[in-house]
Amino acid sequence: MYLVTKRIEFCYGHRLLDYDGVCKHPHGHNAVVEVDVRTDELDNRNMVADFADIKRLVKGWIDRELDHKMILREDDPLVAPLEALGEPVFKLDSNPTVERICKLIYDMARDQGLPVVAVRVWETPSSFAEYRA
Numbered sequence: 001m002y003l004v005t006k007r008i009e010f011c012y013g014h015r016l017l018d019y020d021g022v023c024k025h026p027h028g029h030n031a032v033v034e035v036d037v038r039t040d041e042l043d044n045r046n047m048v049a050d051f052a053d054i055k056r057l058v059k060g061w062i063d064r065e066l067d068h069k070m071i072l073r074e075d076d077p078l079v080a081p082l083e084a085l086g087e088p089v090f091k092l093d094s095n096p097t098v099e100r101i102c103k104l105i106y107d108m109a110r111d112q113g114l115p116v117v118a119v120r121v122w123e124t125p126s127s128f129a130e131y132r133a
């Protein structure tokens with residue numbers, strides 16, 4: 001099998017509800033996403049996938065939906081005041097942990113038809129989460 005990995009950077013804010021630690025306060029991250037795409041055979045260009053296509057699909061979606069936005073649980077009391085101020089919010093049905101953000105990006109990439117096998121999101125230079133099917 002062959003595997004390629006595309007790195008994508010974005011910034012986001014979040015906070016965790018029902019959690020007793022510093023991450024219960026709104027804060028931000030400079031995230032690095034690694035998208036692993038795997039195929040058994042190469043295509044007629046001798047590629048697993050064109051890095052430019054992965055960038056267009058995945059980074060395009062991240063830039064539109066997540067970059068420089070607050071990612072919040074949909075029942076977070078911060079959602080309404082931020083939206084009233086016109087601030088961009090991306091809502092999830094569960095706590096916006098880095099693990100949940102991995103799954104979000106993985107599902108989106110699969111929905112776009114990319115043969116993604118794993119997504120890692122580095123929340124800090126020393127901490128990452130991964131989702132794989």
Ligand SMILES: [Zn+2]
Pocket residue numbers: 014023027028029123
């Ligand atoms: Zn955080």
